[in-house]
Amino acid sequence: MFSLEKIPAELHHTVNLHLQNFTQSVQALNLKFPENKQVKSTLPSIFCCSEFIAQTCTRQPSFLFELIDSGDLFNADVRLTYQQQLNQQMIANDAELMKFLRQFRNKQMLRIAWRDLAGWSDLAETLADLTELAESCIQYALDYLYKQACIRRGTPVLSDGTAQNLVVLGMGKLGAWELNYSSDIDLIFAYQQDGVLADRKETSYGEFFSRICRSLVKVLDEITADGFVFRTDIRLRPFGDSGPIIMTFDGLENYYQTQAREWERYAMVKVRPVAGDPLGGEKFMQLIKPFVYRRYLDYGAFEELRSLKIQITQELQRKDRMDNVKLGPGGIREIEFIGQAFQLIRGGQDVDLQERRIQLILQLLGEKVLLLPEDAEQLLSAYKFLRRVENHIQEYQDKQAHDLPKKPQQQAILAFSMGYDNWPRFKIELDKVREQVHRIFVLVFSIAEEQSKPSVSTEIWTGQADEDIILNKLGEIGYRKAEEVFSLLNNFKTSSAIKRLTSKGAMVLDKLMPQIIDAVAQVKNPCITLKRLCALFEALAGRNVYLSLLAENNKALQQMIKLVAASPWISEYLAKYPILFDELLDTRSLYEPLEKAALQQQLAELLAQIDPTDIEQLMFGLHKFKHLNVLRIAAADIMGAAPLMVVSDYLTYIAEVILEQAVQIAWRILTEKYGTLPDTSIENTHFAIIGFGKLGGIELSYSSDLDLVFVFDYPDSNALTDGGKKIGSSQFYATLGQRVRSLLNTQMLSGLLYEIDLRLRPSGESGLLVAPINRYEQYLKEEAWTWEHQALVRARFVAGDTQIQAKFAAIRQRILSLPRVETELKAEVRAMREKMRKTLDKSNKEVFYLKQGVGGITDIEFIVQFCVLAWAEKYPSLTDFTDNMRILDTLAEKNLLNAEAVTTLKQAYCLFRNRGHKEALQGNKAVVAQDELVDIRQQVAQWWQEIMQ
Incomplete structure (x- = not known):
């Protein structure tokens, strides 16, 4: 009935014995062998190569016959129906579940091994089949156990009330879709949020899920009369055997950030949710990514992998296991190590390398010329060969073995299964493959020790x-x-x-x-x-x-x-905020500060990853964003990659973007508690922040505080919010302003986000924190002092409801253009300047204060402010800009100041501010020695006398 023509003569006896046992079993059960030429022609070879298949067919010939009758044995895509086949079975209890899963597993393992040994499937199909089988069995068992647990104790829920299931994380080859034939499966269990069930015992979610996990491991791993489903290993979890069987996401995140060892990071390269809550699985993958992949080239990982490989090699040598196709020299592990090294070192920068499948990684390494293309091709070919050898070793008896057989008969079987006439020919090819792998491995991991004399x-x-x-x-x-x-x-x-x-x-x-x-x-x-x-x-x-x-x-x-x-500023800044070290080492972006649109996108993405109800973490996100981007600017400034005006622009953009988000965060906090006012939304808040001083003039420095005024423009003073606790519109906007202020100047471990000054609001510190905009105009027109009008020269809308932007610009233009008596104005401005100088100018015989000294920055600013207030009535374009440089240009264009004065004042203003920036980066105050910048200071002082006296 069966031909042994293709089988080596020394194996005929073994095959005949298997065939005899199989035939007797079929006859005893009154079964008839299906008429199928493909199966009949391959069956002797398959029985020769796999005792597991021969014995399974003998014990359960119906498995083989069903696979033949259904066509599944010849179908490459059966794995796509695993879950469907499982779900057709009704289970009454745990015992039935265990029996059914084992029989289903054995039947499918018979099919997978048959197709592999017959040459009907390639390696990719075999690995995918095995992986899908494991995932389907895990999911089916978990679905049953979770449903039963919920019936008994109730359903755990997330904070939003939706049902919560656990997440099963597959590690190693399961996570990489590369499960070998008789592999165990490495699992870690997690769940999103803690809580308590409403049952009589008030069972915690941790206890609820722990019971399910223990039951799941038993269902999969326990050996019964029908065998096992998959050997299950959960020792890769945090703290190993001594750790809890399952942890919350928060617990896992804390562990991996603070206590995880280096090898656990390598293991996480291949982690993947394989069963349970799919949305929870996606959240976990986002959570773990920063732990696995560094944003810069991570050479530390190279050394770690090298050290680990040396340890493994030494252990193998001691145990005389050099014929291990997985762990021995030139084995599968060496190929995986090569891929893993490049992933860990470069994966943070090159997202393509954040791939779990080693075959794709090897292709990418060749395409990107991170390995010589011929070496990458050699490794890929070797990997496929070695994985086939590994599977054939394991398919022989369904054992988790990686060592080459020692007995001649088993050697002959392995060689035959791989398509070789005899063991010596196979061994020559195997040794050649392993030598090539080891050569590349040694080249990549330069293990040779330096023997030179210490430097x-x-x-x-x-x-x-x-x-x-x-x-x-x-x-x-x-x-x-x-x-x-x-x-x-x-x-x-x-x-x-x-x-x-x-x-x-x-x-x-x-x-x-x-x-x-x-x-x-x-x-x-x-x-x-x-x-x-x-x-x-x-x-x-x-x-x-x-x-x-x-x-x-x-x-x-x-x-x-x-x-x-x-710059000492750089080292002190990094010492204070070590988290920024990543940014310093990312040369792609260090000297390229972001434009405003890119900053807006970056901060929005950063905050989107944070729970919107976690105010402390939102504030930490704002702090991190500021420190990171200020560092970029400082590095570019120090290295001369960014001129003064650009530095101030970027520092101003950072503040504006933070203020925009602060308003949105404060709005969400407030409306969550009180609801919203009629016709308002987060896009239409009727609230705005006006920036003054250096912020308004787009001239921020590294240590600048923010001069702000909060305004609102809501028409109905009697309106109430629609929340459970209703408040009026005036109280609503006052509270909104308080929230924004709190976000900006709350003291955290990393300091204040910004020092903010709100004294320019109507009536100063005694006035309302948030002013109605119409009342603000009235105050400016009827009650404000001249110095408040001076401040308005450098005022502009910086954040909030854009509908207020045009309204404020019109108010500013009207106030600045009010008719004024020039001589009286000049006297008031001059008097205010002298008052400031007496209080704030600390210049002496040794040092000159760049801001307050005679002929310094403030003198230039006061000249500009006087000119705007004096002449804006006749020359409205003087109100177009808020920065001193462009206002000076406008004064020159209108011939209101002569060209020489404007050139001197602009040159001095840039020179003084640039020097102030440089002194700040040296950790110094904005002062110079009295014998420095003397000529330009005297020229400014002379123009002050000419214009203001």
């Missing part, structure tokens, strides 16, 4: 010589203050922060510091720069990934030294 800077850092010798060596490499540097390094090494470093952190620092010592010796201010770097590294102690990047990437290190040498 001079290494000896200095490690203290491998007497103090006198080290002092001489410091002098030799360029340090003039050798004793000061020696003391600085010793204090740094013995600081509490450095003493607390892990052994890994200390190793990284030992690699980094000699490079620092060498590089810093070449800058203009080496001792000062080294002191700044030591202070920064103390703040970064424990964040090994940042130090690793600097140690492995000379370009990033040189950039860091260059910036820190140029």
Whole structure:
């Protein structure tokens, strides 16, 4: 009936035995073998290659016959119907569930192995089939267990009232859609939100889901008379065997950010939701991405992978398991390590590499020339070959084996299953493949140790010589203050922060510091720069990934030294906000501050990831956004990549975008509590923020506060909100203003978002926090002082309801254009300037204050303000702009000031402000020595006398 013609003669006896047992079983059950030539021609070879198939067909010949009759054995797409087939079965209890799933699994495993060994499926189909089978079984079992648990105890819900299921996360090959034939499945369980059920025992959600998880593992993993479904391993969860079987998303996020070990990050490259709540699964993937993928080139991961591979290799050598096709030299794990290294190092920058499937990763590495294309092709071919070998080893007895067989008969079976005449020919090809893989692996992971003599800077850092010798060596490499540097390094090494470093952190620092010592010796201010770097590294102690990047990437290190040498502000800013270190090392965007539209998009996306009811986290998001983008501007400023006017523009854009979001956040908080007023919405708030001073003039500096006035334009003073707790329109807008102020100037660990000054509102500190806009115009016209009109010169709409923008612009234009007696105005402006000078000008014989000194910034601003107030009635275009430079240009165009005066005032204004910026980046006040900028100061003072006296 069956031909053994294609089977090696030494295997005939084994095959005949299997065929005899199978035939007897079919006859005993009065079954008839289907007339199918394909099956008959392949059956002897399949029985030869797989004891598992032969024994399964003998015990349950109906499995094979059903697969033949249904056509499933010949259909490559059966996996698409797994869930449908499962759902057709009605289950009465856990015992029935376990029996049915095991029989379903065995039947499908028979089909998958048959198609593979017969050559009817390729590797991609086999891996996809196995993965889909596991997912379908997990989902089917979970659906049953969850439904039964809800019937018994009630249904857990999210905060919005929708039902909450747990999320099953697949790790390793299951997560990557690459499950091998007899693989176990690595699972982690999670659920979104904690809570308590309404049952009599007030069961916590944690206990509810824990019971389901334990039952699910039992259903899948327990060995019964029918075998098992999938060996299930849950030891990859946080804290391993000692940890809870399931955790909330918050718990997982906290663990991975604060306690997870490096290997857990590598494991998360392949994580994927495989069952349970699909929306919850999507949320988890967004949550875990920042932990897995760094925004910069992560060279620290390279060292970690290298170290881990060395450990594995050493262990294999000790256990004499070099014939392991997975873990041995040139095995599957080495190929995966190569792909994983590039993913972890570059995946944060190159989203294409955030892929789970190793075959696609290898293709991408070749296409992007991160590997030589021929090497990538070789690795891909080797991976397919080795995975087929692995599957055939496991299909033989359905055992989780990776070692090449030792017995001659089993060697002959494996060689035959792979299409080779005999074992020696197969082994030659296998060894060739593994040698090629290992060659590429060694090339990628340059494991060779440096045998050279330690460098001079290494000896200095490690203290491998007497103090006198080290002092001489410091002098030799360029340090003039050798004793000061020696003391600085010793204090740094013995600081509490450095003493607390892990052994890994200390190793990284030992690699980094000699490079620092060498590089810093070449800058203009080496001792000062080294002191700044030591202070920064103390703040970064424990964040090994940042130090690793600097140690492995000379370009990033040189950039860091260059910036820190140029500005103490940079090092202090980073020490205060270490989270910004990512930004500093991202050279793509560091010197390219964002335009306003890009800033708006960035902040909106950042806040969209935060729970809108979590005010503290929203405030933290605003702080992070500001610090990140101010750092970009400072770096561009220090390196000369951004001129003064552009720096002020960008700093102003940041403030405007934050104010826009602050209004929206405050609006949502308020309307959630009180409801909305008639005809209002978040797009039509009838509320606006007016910016004065440097904000209004688009001239912000690094330390500027914000001069603000809040106004509203709502027509009905008697209107009430529509919420459960109703309030009137005046109280509503007053409370809205308070909320905005609170968002901006609440003290957090990272300080204040902005210092804000609201004293320019009507009647100052005694006036309403938020003024009706019509009342505001009346105040400006009838009650305001001249200095308040001066301030209005640099006032403009900056955030809120855009319908108010045009209305305020018209009010400003009318007030600035009021008729004034020029001599009286000049006297008032002059008197106010002298009053300010007496109070605020701290200039003395040694130093000159750029802002308040005679001939300084404020003198120029007062000249401009006087000119606008004096002549806007006749020359309305003087009210078109709020910044001093363009107003001065308009004064020149109208011949109201002569060209020489305008040129001098503009030149001085830019020079003083630019110097102020530079002093701020050096950590200094905006002052210069009295013998600096003397000529230009005198020229401004002369123009003050000519124009204002």
